[in-house]
Amino acid sequence: MRKPIMAGNWKMHKTIAESVDFVSKVKSNVSDVKDCEIVVCPVFTALKSVADAAKGTNVCIGAQNMHWEEKGAFTGEISPKMLLDAGCKYVIIGHSERRQYFGETNETVNKKMLSAFKHGLVPIVCIGETLAEREKNITFDVVGKQVKEGLAGLTGNQSSEVVIAYEPVWAIGTGKTASPAQAQEVHEFVRKTFTEMYGKDAAAKVRILYGGSVKPDNVSELMKQPDIDGGLVGGAALEVDSYTKLIKFQR
Ligand code: PEP
DSSP states (O other): OOOOEEEEEOOSOOOHHHHHHHHHHHHHHTTTOOSSEEEEEOOGGGHHHHHHHHTTSSEEEEESOOOSSSSSSOTTOOOHHHHHHTTOSEEEESOHHHHHHHOOOHHHHHHHHHHHHHTTOEEEEEEOOOHHHHHTTOHHHHHHHHHHHHTTTOOHHHHHHOEEEEOOGGGTTSSOOOOHHHHHHHHHHHHHHHHHHHHHHHHHHOEEEEOSSOOTTTHHHHHTSTTOOEEEESGGGSSHHHHHHHHTOOO
């Protein structure tokens, strides 16, 4: 049985004070939740304060990006060791906004994913097709390549611990959610591809999150799909009430 994850990607939102206030409210709302992993991903400057505020609770912290090197002359970058030091357990890798605006490729995604594991972080690796790719009927080609290249080289334990987030680019921040059937079709394909790479046991354990306009009113239908193991959520994870509802989605 795979434990669902409800991860909130705050993108470039919230000051330190706003982030701490948010997590203080959420942690008391969800203190009784045991059947869902809760992950908030604030901006870098708020990581340590949010991690301190969440210490000893069931709320985990994730970062939104990292460099693959441990240290060095990489102005403006942050390393996995620094994220760990700030209190992170997870790190989002290869979000479509990073691929689109900051030149992230399957190759850099792979380097970052392997480095995250090497330093004790759990990577949440994002994949997903654009609208043009879906309309050209090449969704499976694009997503298959992202999985084969981006998720290559994992060892035994890593292949069941890695988290994958399928996020169709056309559904992110647009209010257009993939239908539960559309999402399930791709999730099933991703698990099949992962089975070819790492075998049945790892594929049965790996958690595949859906992202793209997940809201309290569509989360339950999405979560009923057999291959959807949680959500990576932007907009609806920025408000305490809606994020709480997502975490406590109707089983
Ligand atoms: C995201 O940021 O990964 C995302 C899916 O955003 P939204 O939920 O706002 O579509």
